Amino acid sequence: MSIKIANKIVGYAVSKEDEDDLVAEAALKGAEQEDSNVIHMHEKIERPEMLLGSTYKVKTPLSEHALYITINDVILNEGTDHHLRRPFEVFINSKNMDHFQWIVALTRIISAVFRKGGDVTFLVDELRSVFDPRGGYFKKGGKYMPSLVAEIGDAIECHLRMIGMIKDDGLDEHQQKMIAEKRAQLDGQNKLAEETSGEASDFPSSAQLCAKCSTKAVIKMDGCMTCLNCGDSKCG
Numbered sequence: 001m002s003i004k005i006a007n008k009i010v011g012y013a014v015s016k017e018d019e020d021d022l023v024a025e026a027a028l029k030g031a032e033q034e035d036s037n038v039i040h041m042h043e044k045i046e047r048p049e050m051l052l053g054s055t056y057k058v059k060t061p062l063s064e065h066a067l068y069i070t071i072n073d074v075i076l077n078e079g080t081d082h083h084l085r086r087p088f089e090v091f092i093n094s095k096n097m098d099h100f101q102w103i104v105a106l107t108r109i110i111s112a113v114f115r116k117g118g119d120v121t122f123l124v125d126e127l128r129s130v131f132d133p134r135g136g137y138f139k140k141g142g143k144y145m146p147s148l149v150a151e152i153g154d155a156i157e158c159h160l161r162m163i164g165m166i167k168d169d170g171l172d173e174h175q176q177k178m179i180a181e182k183r184a185q186l187d188g189q190n191k192l193a194e195e196t197s198g199e200a201s202d203f204p205s206s207a208q209l210c211a212k213c214s215t216k217a218v219i220k221m222d223g224c225m226t227c228l229n230c231g232d233s234k235c236g
Contacts, residue, residue, distance in 0.1 A: 039076045041086045041117030048074065051088060054162065056155040061137050062148055065095040069155045073163060085163045087114045092152070099148070106152070121166055127153025142203050142216030142229075175231035182221055183228055203228055 039045075053072035060067075070091045076084040089111040092103050113120055132147035145151050160166045186204055208218040210227040217229040224235035 038080075038082045041074070041076065041084070041115070043112075043115045043117070045074065045076075045115070047088065052085070054159055056158065058151050058155060060145070060148060060151060062132075063094070063096045063098070067092055067094045067096075067148075067152075069152060071156065071159045086117070086165075087120065087156075087159065087163070089114060090156070106149070110156075121160055124153050124157040124160065124166070127156065138216060142207065144209055144214045144216065146214075179228055179231055182219075182226075186219075186228075 051072040051074060053070055055068055055070045058067040058069060070093070071087055072089050072091075073085045074088040076082075076086060090107050092107050094103075110123060113123060128146075128150045130147045130149040130153075136144055136146040136150070138144055139151075145154065157166060203215070203217040204219055206219070207216050207228070208225070209216050210218045210229060210232060212232040213227065213230040215227070215229040218225050218227045218232075220226075224233055226233040226235075
């Protein structure tokens, strides 16, 4: 489409883009190019010859033999600012062959979810919400496990916390101080309970199960039911 100029041209100048705009545009292009080179976890990543991993021993009263849960990780963007360690596969081994079939199936499904990438922390909640119809059991320290599958989920959660995929907010300063004071008052009772029962425990034998952290650590403190493990209180 042509434009007709009716007035007389008395001068002209070459239009130049602002240098700041040019710098900003160059920086944006550089950032986009850098982001495009960042490798994220997905199922097309080939398995390296060597993977870093951790093995967790799980001994439950449900079986005479322990379970050994091995989770291997792949290192992404090594040596850059986008360095990531992500779970790649999981193996479970035991001398007890009673659960071999469903354990192999479970490890293959979990490994497939790991390789898909994204937020895989939902696996922890899904596994820990599985309940054994025959009933659960208490781990050492008073933590309740509703099933063997939940125990596997607990090991995966421990690993995801170690590699930084799950952040632990922890207790605030006020909660830590309150729990430290109350636990100091109960040390004598704990020692007496250990001598009587012959079993060591981090919490009083009369403690109840906490609905938040599944640990047998809830006692009545200052007229309010309070968990000595996570600080959860019915009084807020």
